[in-house]
Amino acid sequence: MSGTEATESLVGRTVELEIGPIAHGGHCVARWDGRAVFVRHALPGERVVARITEGVEPARYLRADAVSVVRPAPQRVPAPCQYAHPGGCGGCDFQHVAPQAQRELLAAVVREQLSRLAGVDYDVVVEPVDDGDGLGWRTRVSYAVDAEGRPGLRRHRSHEVVPIERCLIAHPDLPAVHGRALAAVSSVQAVCSGVGDTAVIADGRVVAGRTRLRERVHGREFRSSSGGFWQVHPRAAEVLVDTVLRYAEVCPGDTVCDLYAGSGLFSAFLGAAVGRQGHVIAVESDSRAVKDARRNLHDLPQVQIRHAPVAAVLGERTLSEAPDVVVLDPPRTGARARVVRGVAALRPSRVVYVACDPAALARDVAIFAELGYGLSQLRAFALFPMTHHVECVALLEPMS
Ligand SMILES: C[S@@+](CC[C@H](N)C(=O)[O-])C[C@H]1O[C@@H](n2cnc3c(N)ncnc32)[C@H](O)[C@@H]1O
Structure with missing residues (x-):
């Protein structure tokens, strides 16, 4: 911006808005004074008074928060959580929306991302x-710790x-982090597993409970490092x-x-x-996850575990024997262009893409399309209720 342009902050100003469609990220879009306004705590079709939270002329x-509702949408409900309000906790996006309506908003987001970024119309x-x-x-809940040692x-x-006494989306089996000596700590994570194992991790170090948690999926036991990746919703893995x-x-x-x-x-x-008689080539770059995978899969000699970045393995000639799937x-x-190109070059008959971000999925679907793979099926799951996150599983197949 040149030094002569006005840079007046609009933050704090209140405006009355007609709320338009949902957008990716947990906000709706409204128009004001010729500009787009991303409004949190609102619903499509509402009329609200909104306070601008980010924006400088021109x-x-x-960005804005709906601070009062002039004309509510029928899907609006009182937020169950006391911390979910303008200026409050940023962890949830849809506490003010009935559960079925949350899923409809998320479906609209996935549809819109696929249509706009990949040119695909899919009835999500x-x-x-x-x-x-x-x-x-x-x-799994990661709390930040404030200057007074309070988790929030x-x-x-x-x-x-924002100090939080009790997070309502947290699983009831999670170990307590409140009341711990957290004065010298900047973050604390509480973790629990489907079979009742728990851990507390402060600044990356396990300070209570188990270093590896047991999980059970369709009767099979897994162990994963307490601070490592495991699906967050108890139903997600199955x-x-x-x-x-x-x-x-x-x-x-x-x-x-x-x-x-x-x-x-x-x-x-x-x-x-x-x-x-078959083969699975499992590729993972995180050392801790690879160690867990080796133990979890020790009874399956047909699974070969490769400790490497995906792009490096896809670039190898040894993989040119073409996997079926x-x-x-x-x-x-997301996977991004280099990995998508590497996958398509193997010419599998099916690509199954699990995605926790619909925008990244849609961008990758667009690249797959250039390489001859089309989206043939997609399912989306509400694995992160109250938030704008949604999990998709997409099937891509060669286009004839
Ligand atoms: C969304 S998790 C999926 C894990 C597994 N599929 C599951 O459901 O439990 C993504 C995984 O990719 C790994 N990862 C991230 N970037 C990678 C890369 N460039 N190459 C290989 N693995 C990577 C992370 O360590 C993490 O374990």
């Missing part, structure tokens, strides 16, 4: 994974810690395994790649499906 985009439905009220599901969660788009297996249609003797394999969740079931479950940033 910005074309502003976000499926519930339980009949709960969206509370008490989170088996951060305000939206801020480093400021729901995702079932969907991956259904889309992968693996036969005995097949070769399958499980990219971003973590501690071996999908590889265990893919390994059982291909049998001793590629499963990939990348982190939030």
